[in-house]
Amino acid sequence: MNEWLIQNEMTIRLSSFFGILVLMATWEIFFPRRALTASKTVRWFNNLGIVFVNNLLLRWLFPIAAIGFAAVAEQAHWGVLNNVELPGWLSVFIAIVLLDGIIYLQHVMFHALPILWRLHRMHHADLDLDVTSGPRFHPLEMILSLLIKLAAIMVVGPPVVAVLLFEVILNVMAMFNHSNIALPGIIDRGLRWLIVTPDMHRVHHSTVNRETNSNFGFNLSIWDRLFGTYLAQPALGHQAMQIGLNQFREPKYLTLHWLLVLPFLSRQKTDSD
Numbered sequence: 487m488n489e490w491l492i493q494n495e496m497t498i499r500l501s502s503f504f505g506i507l508v509l510m511a512t513w514e515i516f517f518p519r520r521a522l523t524a525s526k527t528v529r530w531f532n533n534l535g536i537v538f539v540n541n542l543l544l545r546w547l548f549p550i551a552a553i554g555f556a557a558v559a560e561q562a563h564w565g566v567l568n569n570v571e572l573p574g575w576l577s578v579f580i581a582i583v584l585l586d587g588i589i590y591l592q593h594v595m596f597h598a599l600p601i602l603w604r605l606h607r608m609h610h611a612d613l614d615l616d617v618t619s620g621p622r623f624h625p626l627e628m629i630l631s632l633l634i635k636l637a638a639i640m641v642v643g644p645p646v647v648a649v650l651l652f653e654v655i656l657n658v659m660a661m662f663n664h665s666n667i668a669l670p671g672i673i674d675r676g677l678r679w680l681i682v683t684p685d686m687h688r689v690h691h692s693t694v695n696r697e698t699n700s701n702f703g704f705n706l707s708i709w710d711r712l713f714g715t716y717l718a719q720p721a722l723g724h725q726a727m728q729i730g731l732n733q734f735r736e737p738k739y740l741t742l743h744w745l746l747v748l749p750f751l752s753r754q755k756t757d758s759d
Contacts, residue, residue, distance in 0.1 A: 488646045491553060491650050495554075499654060502654045502657060502658055506658045511616075511617055513667045514616055514617065514666045518666050519668045519684065522614045523613055523614055524737060528737070528740050529613075529740055533612070533618035533621075536623070536625075540625050540628045543628070544629070547629065548632060552632065552635050553646050555636050556639050556645070556646045560645070560646065564639075564643055565644070566643050567643040569643065574645065577648065578644075578648040581644030581645060581652070584638075584644075585642065585644065585652045586705050588642075589656065590709035590713075592631065592634050593703075593704070594715070606624075607748065608623065608624040608627070610730065611730055612691070613729060613737075615664050615688055615691055617661050619664040620661035620663070620664035622745075624745070624748070625746070659681065659682065659705040660704050662684070674686075678707055681705060681706060681707055682706070685724060686707065688727075688729070689701050689717050689720050690702065691730070693729070696717075697727075699715070701716060734748065
């Protein structure tokens, strides 16, 4: 089973990526939440361009990827779950929840530490949010994130299938909750008790500092509620709120070259960032 998952990991992940991309992009066309402020063509070309660069780089640097490392950890009996007797389904469930919590803490850390924020601010510099914003991260942040994930696998000891499921869920949910889609209020409020919705995560991409430092979750919403970082709505409402960073509002910062060099620019935060 593990060998089959490792051999087909790329196919599974690519299928989920393009599936959610097409689904959310179609949804955005027919039921958009907000009017876009920047060129969609420019944003899509460069956002997907950085995704392509990231995937090539990570495959080159880490050819076995996270699920391959999980298989190694399982054979070596690294991690808590590899050393306790639990039903398979329970190990998978616990592993996914724990990994999700670790991603939440990682996200908080990337906001709290200035050197990490320099990397992460590329993700926040997008002037609009849509399905392509979800995987839009700087390559250096992607490398650090993978290293953190590998360390988490060593500690948690998740089953290989749990790691693959988590990777797929994380990617799908990131693209879902960054999407520019309109959900009926009653559905949004109900879903928020379990998962991060687009309206919930959009608050996190506000130019207002208090709002930026809220709603750090990518999948499960429990972490923001548990750690007191949950914020229901932006002060100006979803239509009037401004997305992005005040110091990077010129259209040039949407292009691939500037996305790559943005962490190394010295622009300071303004009062409202």
